[in-house]
Amino acid sequence: MLINVPETVVADALRGMAAAHPELSVDVENRVIVRRDAPVAGKVGLVSGGGSGHEPLHGGFVGPGMLAAACPGEVFTSPVPDQMVRAAAAVDSGEGVLFIVKNYTGDVLNFDMAAELAEDEGVRLAKVLVNDDVAVTDSLYTAGRRGTGATLFVEKIAGAAAEEGAPLERVESIARQVNENSRSFGVALSASTTPAKGSPTFDLPSGELELGIGIHGEPGRERRPMMTSREIADFAVNAVLEDLPPTSPVIVLVNGMGATPLLELYGFNAEVQRVLSERRVPVVRTLVGNYVTSLDMAGCSVTLCQVDEELLRLWDAPVETAALRWGR
Amino acid sequence: MLINVPETVVADALRGMAAAHPELSVDVENRVIVRRDAPVAGKVGLVSGGGSGHEPLHGGFVGPGMLAAACPGEVFTSPVPDQMVRAAAAVDSGEGVLFIVKNYTGDVLNFDMAAELAEDEGVRLAKVLVNDDVAVTDSLYTAGRRGTGATLFVEKIAGAAAEEGAPLERVESIARQVNENSRSFGVALSASTTPAKGSPTFDLPSGELELGIGIHGEPGRERRPMMTSREIADFAVNAVLEDLPPTSPVIVLVNGMGATPLLELYGFNAEVQRVLSERRVPVVRTLVGNYVTSLDMAGCSVTLCQVDEELLRLWDAPVETAALRWGR
Amino acid sequence: MLDADFFRRWLTAAAARVDREADRLTELDSAIGDADHGTNMQRGFTAVIAVLDKEAPQTPGAVLTLAGRQLISTVGGASGPLYGTLLRRTGKALGDDAEVTPGQLADALRTGVAAVAQLGGATAGDKTMLDALEPAVEALGDSTDSFAAAREAAEAGALATVPLQARKGRASYLGERSIGHQDPGATSSALLIAALAEAAEVAG
Amino acid sequence: MLDADFFRRWLTAAAARVDREADRLTELDSAIGDADHGTNMQRGFTAVIAVLDKEAPQTPGAVLTLAGRQLISTVGGASGPLYGTLLRRTGKALGDDAEVTPGQLADALRTGVAAVAQLGGATAGDKTMLDALEPAVEALGDSTDSFAAAREAAEAGALATVPLQARKGRASYLGERSIGHQDPGATSSALLIAALAEAAEVAG
Numbered sequence A, B: 001m002l003i004n005v006p007e008t009v010v011a012d013a014l015r016g017m018a019a020a021h022p023e024l025s026v027d028v029e030n031r032v033i034v035r036r037d038a039p040v041a042g043k044v045g046l047v048s049g050g051g052s053g054h055e056p057l058h059g060g061f062v063g064p065g066m067l068a069a070a071c072p073g074e075v076f077t078s079p080v081p082d083q084m085v086r087a088a089a090a091v092d093s094g095e096g097v098l099f100i101v102k103n104y105t106g107d108v109l110n111f112d113m114a115a116e117l118a119e120d121e122g123v124r125l126a127k128v129l130v131n132d133d134v135a136v137t138d139s140l141y142t143a144g145r146r147g148t149g150a151t152l153f154v155e156k157i158a159g160a161a162a163e164e165g166a167p168l169e170r171v172e173s174i175a176r177q178v179n180e181n182s183r184s185f186g187v188a189l190s191a192s193t194t195p196a197k198g199s200p201t202f203d204l205p206s207g208e209l210e211l212g213i214g215i216h217g218e219p220g221r222e223r224r225p226m227m228t229s230r231e232i233a234d235f236a237v238n239a240v241l242e243d244l245p246p247t248s249p250v251i252v253l254v255n256g257m258g259a260t261p262l263l264e265l266y267g268f269n270a271e272v273q274r275v276l277s278e279r280r281v282p283v284v285r286t287l288v289g290n291y292v293t294s295l296d297m298a299g300c301s302v303t304l305c306q307v308d309e310e311l312l313r314l315w316d317a318p319v320e321t322a323a324l325r326w327g328r
Numbered sequence C, D: 001m002l003d004a005d006f007f008r009r010w011l012t013a014a015a016a017r018v019d020r021e022a023d024r025l026t027e028l029d030s031a032i033g034d035a036d037h038g039t040n041m042q043r044g045f046t047a048v049i050a051v052l053d054k055e056a057p058q059t060p061g062a063v064l065t066l067a068g069r070q071l072i073s074t075v076g077g078a079s080g081p082l083y084g085t086l087l088r089r090t091g092k093a094l095g096d097d098a099e100v101t102p103g104q105l106a107d108a109l110r111t112g113v114a115a116v117a118q119l120g121g122a123t124a125g126d127k128t129m130l131d132a133l134e135p136a137v138e139a140l141g142d143s144t145d146s147f148a149a150a151r152e153a154a155e156a157g158a159l160a161t162v163p164l165q166a167r168k169g170r171a172s173y174l175g176e177r178s179i180g181h182q183d184p185g186a187t188s189s190a191l192l193i194a195a196l197a198e199a200a201e202v203a204g
């Protein structure tokens, strides 16, 4: 690993981010990344966060048109409430703050505690849970569906609404709608190695793969002999479509887990598009890249987000962050 | 690997790129990626290319403000002349075409052959070699320095000049200047796996690293026991500065080889900036990410590019490609 | 009677055990979670010891409340808020007394464990820390002699998580694949209860 | 006399050898290069056989020129232009005759190898394909009997690259670490010359 010691990995990364991105205000000590012009008068502030190791999520999505602040925890460990309280204070212009929380026990508990504290300090708060992963089906007997790729859609689209000056209730309901319209399925071809453990978090022989993985280096729902890109696309897209049969066009995110070459991701995208076209699902936008990662895990996930004209307009709206940037 | 069969990896990726990027015109059969509005009247067309496996280089850099076309070869194999001939024809508006060639025997020979053929067809051609890798020192006894990270600087800065309408001679001389002002050094923490070989291209035990690697999965100049991020930054930055003591501010590229998490790259950037500040080298811009990769190799490279005001202005000029995008 | 010093000794012993067993906790979490429970606990208890040294709280309640707040502010993840709540709510239940009886502690811990159950929404058998904590506080009685029984109960409870299928936390995503592994949180809970027994033994 | 059919047989035998040895070539290239020489050669010679079948050139010169052009258009890398130039320039040197003598072929191949040396700027001892090609064409004489000697020479030349330090191509980046490995291009050159000898043997 390209690190000094496991203990300083997150602080080191934040120092490096600060140096590379003068347009961000990075509080290394308190672990909060805030867009430099925050709080922006008249605009709702979006705050997200979660364990580190999923970069560019969330810090790479801070900036005009997306998040107002991000709170990185230790690797694969949700942040502590103090971070979100501080972030909320930094971005609240009086219009309120939306917490975007991936549905993991740790994230939910810490954001909930933060929400209580921030509200005590007078911040008007709303909260949206992201839980798009169809691999976790029997949610009565689990912590519920995990939040994965849809986080990018929620942060981008709700962020655009906030940037336009929509009020908190509207930004919240858009975020909720995007989450409800989104589903993901992920696959691992290798386990990831956390700095603290220093070895792969699980054992995956090279001729096998894990279906239905999350983004925390945990094993998936099922192990299988290696499949081709075509077979994986069939499996993943069908799993998504089965859970949410599309009634409107979709935005596609073909996401790399970290170590899968872009060359392979694009090839996989060709197969994903083939399945979607066979299933007659109209695709309006496609994003391919490493956006919601799991350190150095090889693998990929597919997220589909059904959009109407309004959501598509917000998706296309300008965004200016380290990792997503378009429009003017 | 996330592939179908090794033979179709490049074609699959091109189909996937075409689907994701309607703003590009992707000729899958002939393996040429061209910006959709080419040829652009009054503007020099930049054409680059090389083996696949270095994505987003070069296809991800096609678009306004950077390359007019890219020619991807097989994995780690330079493209064939037919591709560059076709690309040159597609982008030549009459103002001429600049070939940007990384200095590898295969790339040089194939681009040279293409240049001869394209000139026969009446295209005014110039060619710039990129050879920034300081690891290859004794160039009398080698194929000369390799082209690595500086390729991004050459393509971006010369691309901005072309976009502004600079004539071929000027675009060429800027490209040459950028190359001469740039130096790189790279390190591998793991070998990469090519689709055709299906196993790591060399054997690197987990407690060791390779210093002075290129971007084709080849071993480096020297193997050492694992070093910390801090030690690697000292070694790499000093190797670069020793070769080209800076006389003006630098743009820094902290580049991932493919499988090193962004979290670690940012942490490494913090160390790179520390060394530069200790050595009193002023840094004007910093770019951190996976830009000039070697499939799923873990590791990183540092490229410094010394800039005057004009080069910096061109660096900051708008660019609108799949992988680099800023300005308006 | 148990004074602030006793509670400091408890948490110091807990921190030492967590240090010793951190790799094992991470290993367990790596099988059915995200391989961070050891480092989470270590980071948390190191911070707890530091803040207790610095602020030197003078009552049992203040020691636990401060320790709980520190865990919440330092650990993150699922275990941070849960263990933080356990100590904080136990501390609050102890009130401002300079000394408390073992029976008072037993009652307070039951309050704390109930708060954990409420916060996390888990019940016994879900393969969580509760599977060690609940039997432990059941076993606690009016005398420090019962602390050893609580230790046995916690250890047995942790072991008994092996055949269970997780229904809460990250391990639940694995479905049936979570069966056959010991829950990391139940394991660390057993460490904390063992440290309590240890503190009582030293106190004699 | 050697007619177009002989040259077709040569290239067909070469393609078969390349197919058989592709993994070994890639393995050698993986030690001191980028692990693609086997697939490069395989892709190239598969395309050569296909285009020869399709266009059915009628003279030795046309067979080699077409094959060379096809290699250039299919292979890429260093070996594509180099082997492409070898065949193309050899073919050009053979002119339009329907049949050529072994001596004419020897001369033409010397022209082709010289073109490779000029294009790549390498000389004998640089640890490249020239280390097999140059001794091979030296050994060629006026009769097909000399083809076997050329094969021996090429094989010896390829083997002799093992102790050399590479000074051209990718392997040169390794400096002293290139010592101790056989050059992949010299190895594939030996295959091509062996295929030539094989074609001559069949021709009897």
Ligand SMILES: Nc1ncnc2c1ncn2[C@@H]1O[C@H](COP(=O)(O)OP(=O)(O)O)[C@@H](O)[C@H]1O
Pocket: A076, A077, A078, A105, A106, C029, C033, C034, C036, C037, C040, C041, C076, C077, C078, C079, C080, C082, C116, C119, C120, C121, C122, C127, C128, C129, C130, C168, C169, C170, C183, C184, C185, C186
């Ligand atoms: N809802 C819950 N209620 C009680 N305990 C839980 C719950 N969810 C998780 N846990 C406990 O937390 C432990 C994991 O803690 P840790 O690894 O530190 O956090 P995370 O799961 O966020 O990585 C589990 O082993 C389990 O005992």
Ligand SMILES: Nc1ncnc2c1ncn2[C@@H]1O[C@H](COP(=O)(O)OP(=O)(O)O)[C@@H](O)[C@H]1O
Pocket: B076, B077, B078, B105, B106, D029, D033, D034, D036, D037, D040, D041, D076, D077, D078, D079, D080, D082, D116, D119, D120, D121, D122, D127, D128, D129, D130, D168, D169, D170, D183, D184, D185, D186
């Ligand atoms: N300048 C050169 N002159 C002659 N032969 C060369 C030269 N450079 C490389 N070669 C030959 O090419 C072989 C490598 O071919 P290949 O692996 O197909 O291309 P690449 O090196 O571009 O990956 C080397 O083993 C060597 O024999």
Ligand SMILES: [Mg+2]
Pocket: A051, A075, A076, A077, A078, A106, C034, C036, C077, C078
């Ligand atoms: Mg965790």
Ligand SMILES: [Mg+2]
Pocket: B051, B075, B076, B077, B078, B106, D034, D036, D077, D078
């Ligand atoms: Mg090659």
Ligand SMILES: [Mg+2]
Pocket: C029, C033, C034, C035, C036, C037, C077, C170
């Ligand atoms: Mg955990």
Ligand SMILES: [Mg+2]
Pocket: D029, D033, D034, D035, D036, D037, D077, D170
């Ligand atoms: Mg090669």
